Amino acid sequence: TFVLDKDKAEEAFAAKKIILGRETMTFNLLPLKYSWAYDLYRTMKANHWEPEDIPMQKDVEQWRSSSELSEVDRWIIMMGLGYFSAAEGIVGDNIIHVVRELVTAPELKLVLGRHAHEENIHADSLLYMISSLGVNPHECEAMFEQIDTIRKKNEFVTKTSLGLRRDLDLHQIENKQLFAKNLFVFGQCMEGTQFYGLFGMILSLYRQNKFPGIGQMFRYTLRDESNHIELCRNLLMDLVDENPEVWTKEFKQEMVDLMTEAVDLEKEFIRDCLPVNALGLSSEEFLQYIDYIADRRLEGVGLDPLNPGIQNPFPWLAEMMDIQKEQNFFEGRVTEYQKSSSLSAVDDDEL
Amino acid sequence: TFVLDKDKAEEAFAAKKIILGRETMTFNLLPLKYSWAYDLYRTMKANHWEPEDIPMQKDVEQWRSSSELSEVDRWIIMMGLGYFSAAEGIVGDNIIHVVRELVTAPELKLVLGRHAHEENIHADSLLYMISSLGVNPHECEAMFEQIDTIRKKNEFVTKTSLGLRRDLDLHQIENKQLFAKNLFVFGQCMEGTQFYGLFGMILSLYRQNKFPGIGQMFRYTLRDESNHIELCRNLLMDLVDENPEVWTKEFKQEMVDLMTEAVDLEKEFIRDCLPVNALGLSSEEFLQYIDYIADRRLEGVGLDPLNPGIQNPFPWLAEMMDIQKEQNFFEGRVTEYQKSSSLSAVDDDEL
Numbered sequence: 001t002f003v004l005d006k007d008k009a010e011e012a013f014a015a016k017k018i019i020l021g022r023e024t025m026t027f028n029l030l031p032l033k034y035s036w037a038y039d040l041y042r043t044m045k046a047n048h049w050e051p052e053d054i055p056m057q058k059d060v061e062q063w064r065s066s067s068e069l070s071e072v073d074r075w076i077i078m079m080g081l082g083y084f085s086a087a088e089g090i091v092g093d094n095i096i097h098v099v100r101e102l103v104t105a106p107e108l109k110l111v112l113g114r115h116a117h118e119e120n121i122h123a124d125s126l127l128y129m130i131s132s133l134g135v136n137p138h139e140c141e142a143m144f145e146q147i148d149t150i151r152k153k154n155e156f157v158t159k160t161s162l163g164l165r166r167d168l169d170l171h172q173i174e175n176k177q178l179f180a181k182n183l184f185v186f187g188q189c190m191e192g193t194q195f196y197g198l199f200g201m202i203l204s205l206y207r208q209n210k211f212p213g214i215g216q217m218f219r220y221t222l223r224d225e226s227n228h229i230e231l232c233r234n235l236l237m238d239l240v241d242e243n244p245e246v247w248t249k250e251f252k253q254e255m256v257d258l259m260t261e262a263v264d265l266e267k268e269f270i271r272d273c274l275p276v277n278a279l280g281l282s283s284e285e286f287l288q289y290i291d292y293i294a295d296r297r298l299e300g301v302g303l304d305p306l307n308p309g310i311q312n313p314f315p316w317l318a319e320m321m322d323i324q325k326e327q328n329f330f331e332g333r334v335t336e337y338q339k340s341s342s343l344s345a346v347d348d349d350e351l
Numbered sequence: 352t353f354v355l356d357k358d359k360a361e362e363a364f365a366a367k368k369i370i371l372g373r374e375t376m377t378f379n380l381l382p383l384k385y386s387w388a389y390d391l392y393r394t395m396k397a398n399h400w401e402p403e404d405i406p407m408q409k410d411v412e413q414w415r416s417s418s419e420l421s422e423v424d425r426w427i428i429m430m431g432l433g434y435f436s437a438a439e440g441i442v443g444d445n446i447i448h449v450v451r452e453l454v455t456a457p458e459l460k461l462v463l464g465r466h467a468h469e470e471n472i473h474a475d476s477l478l479y480m481i482s483s484l485g486v487n488p489h490e491c492e493a494m495f496e497q498i499d500t501i502r503k504k505n506e507f508v509t510k511t512s513l514g515l516r517r518d519l520d521l522h523q524i525e526n527k528q529l530f531a532k533n534l535f536v537f538g539q540c541m542e543g544t545q546f547y548g549l550f551g552m553i554l555s556l557y558r559q560n561k562f563p564g565i566g567q568m569f570r571y572t573l574r575d576e577s578n579h580i581e582l583c584r585n586l587l588m589d590l591v592d593e594n595p596e597v598w599t600k601e602f603k604q605e606m607v608d609l610m611t612e613a614v615d616l617e618k619e620f621i622r623d624c625l626p627v628n629a630l631g632l633s634s635e636e637f638l639q640y641i642d643y644i645a646d647r648r649l650e651g652v653g654l655d656p657l658n659p660g661i662q663n664p665f666p667w668l669a670e671m672m673d674i675q676k677e678q679n680f681f682e683g684r685v686t687e688y689q690k691s692s693s694l695s696a697v698d699d700d701e702l
């Protein structure tokens with residue numbers, strides 16, 4: 001129950017905008033205009049987790065054993081550690097230095113701060129995995145820098161962020177479109193689609209009882225990603241709502257083309273780096289899974305799917321990503337942060 | 352136990368700098384160079400708290416009662432809500448858009464992200480207090496904007512931040528000094544000194560059993576501030592260490608003069624707005640307390656104190672700020688995040 005001065009509240013409310021709203025360095029959240037942003041902030045913090053909460057003993061035992069793992073299993077883990085150490089950093093930088101810098105309403109800055117904070121937690125969790133397993137971090141890094149299909153994935157996203165880190169006159173429609181494109185590329189193409197090849201592989205290992213600690217952390221990470229995707233989706237939708245001139249037919253086509261490019265790059269990466277068959281999965285189905293995810297992202301922002309009617313070939317993966325169905329999964333402290341409100345808000349059913 | 356490729360590790364280590372180090376958007380924390388930064392990150396997260404953990408029933412009862420509070424008590428709370436809602440926002444913006452943008456080592460970005468996150472939590476806690484009491488937020492805001500002595504405090508800090516939000520060639524010594532000054536003004540003058548007038552008032556109320564929930568949240572906030580002050584202090588010290596040309600006699604004098612100005616502004620604010628005597632405190636001692644704090648900040652960064660040998664007139668305030676002496680203070684979930692490692696690291700004894 002907030003008590004508000006009605007006239008002033010209406011004035012303050014009207015001054016709140018996604019971009020070009022009242023510029024203030026003070027943090028007057030009230031009156032809340034983008035209540036989805038504050039709700040999402042609460043959902044995200046209810047999902048709070050810290051890497052040390054998750055035991056890594058079993059993972060370390062498996063990693064050191066000569067019989068429990070194949071070289072393929074180790075390779076996938078190395079790829080996961082290397083890729084996400086870099087990718088989460090790129091996302092965090094973009095959220096902080098591009099998106100939070102350009103939005104003007106305090107509740108948007110609040111939830112973007114939480115997003116950036118979760119990228120920190122993910123980076124810290126990767127450090128925890130690397131140090132627990134005793135992996136040489138330079139090996140991860142080198143693999144990462146030398147693999148062409150990963151480098152291309154990164155270039156795809158960084159080209160829509162670097163230019164936006166400096167003064168940008170958002171009164172111009174081209175610049176509004178650059179910002180909209182950034183939100184789409186990072187939220188829907190990168191976090192929303194290009195993360196899912198490796199997520200799928202690591203959860204496949206987890207399903208085979210390999211790397212239970214790492215698998216668990218990736219499940220928490222995936223739950224966080226759902227919220228990041230939703231945050232970028234809401235921001236984009238409200239930006240378009242307030243600036244309808246952005247959302248032209250040509251621009252929508254450009255977004256669909258970008259998703260097509262993102263999917264192609266992810267498939268190249270999978271063919272090049274992810275030994276899908278060795279985990280007992282069909283590569284054809286694995287690629288179809290990426291198409292399926294990409295279409296969910298396109299539909300999420302009101303764009304036409306690339307493959308209408310496509311089915312999810314891995315319903316077990318959807319189950320595994322859907323933490324709410326498996327309450328016992330949570331143990332100890334994490335459970336306490338897991339409140340019922342947050343469970344209903346994150347819906348991974350369609351994945 | 353980290354396994355590192357020795358040559359590459361040495362190379363990566365050497366490339367890590369406070370400023371002008373290897374620029375990377377990826378988040379390769381290893382090898383850790385600024386280990387104080389990672390340790391502080393862990394301390395900070397061990398202190399994690401959320402506003403909803405703290406009951407506000409008693410505060411609300413008192414606020415609504417016509418007999419339990421004086422108008423002075425209410426005024427102090429309104430000042431606290433208004434001042435910190437704005438001030439924490441200014442600090443968070445500076446940490447994100449100035450400091451994190453300029454530093455280059457990933458572990459520094461990690462701990463600065465945690466700092467920014469705690470400003471978010473503080474903003475959220477103020478929202479929680481405002482809405483629990485049913486205070487009109489526009490009243491807080493208006494008070495805040497119309498009070499000259501507060502406006503001056505803000506101008507004092509924002510003038511050292513706004514110019515730094517854009518491209519800054521840090522190869523030039525003047526610009527390095529601008530950055531050093533920013534760290535000093537925000538960490539030592541603002542969070543380190545100018546926050547303490549209101550902190551002292553609110554904890555005085557708390558000592559009189561008024562506003563137990565708000566008092567508790569401010570104690571958590573104070574504990575966080577200790578770490579923010581320490582973070583800015585370490586950053587400044589390491590920046591100077593790596594760029595000794597910054598730390599000239601003239602520059603050191605400028606820092607001392609800035610602290611003198613900060614103290615004068617805080618004293619003006621106290622005389623103007625804080626009814627110290629009405630809480631049973633001596634105004635002379637209260638102003639001496641600010642002098643005492645300011646000297647601790649100057650000494651912390653190796654500068655001469657303004658009032659050598661000055662004593663802390665309020666030892667009870669030091670006790671109250673020192674959470675580690677009062678274990679029972681923590682209840683429920685917060686206790687679990689309070690680990691022994693963090694308790695020893697935050698030392699408020701001297702306050």
Ligand SMILES: [Ca+2]
Nearest residue numbers: 091191225228
């Ligand atoms: Ca993410």
Ligand SMILES: [Ca+2]
Nearest residue numbers: 442542576579
């Ligand atoms: Ca602070």
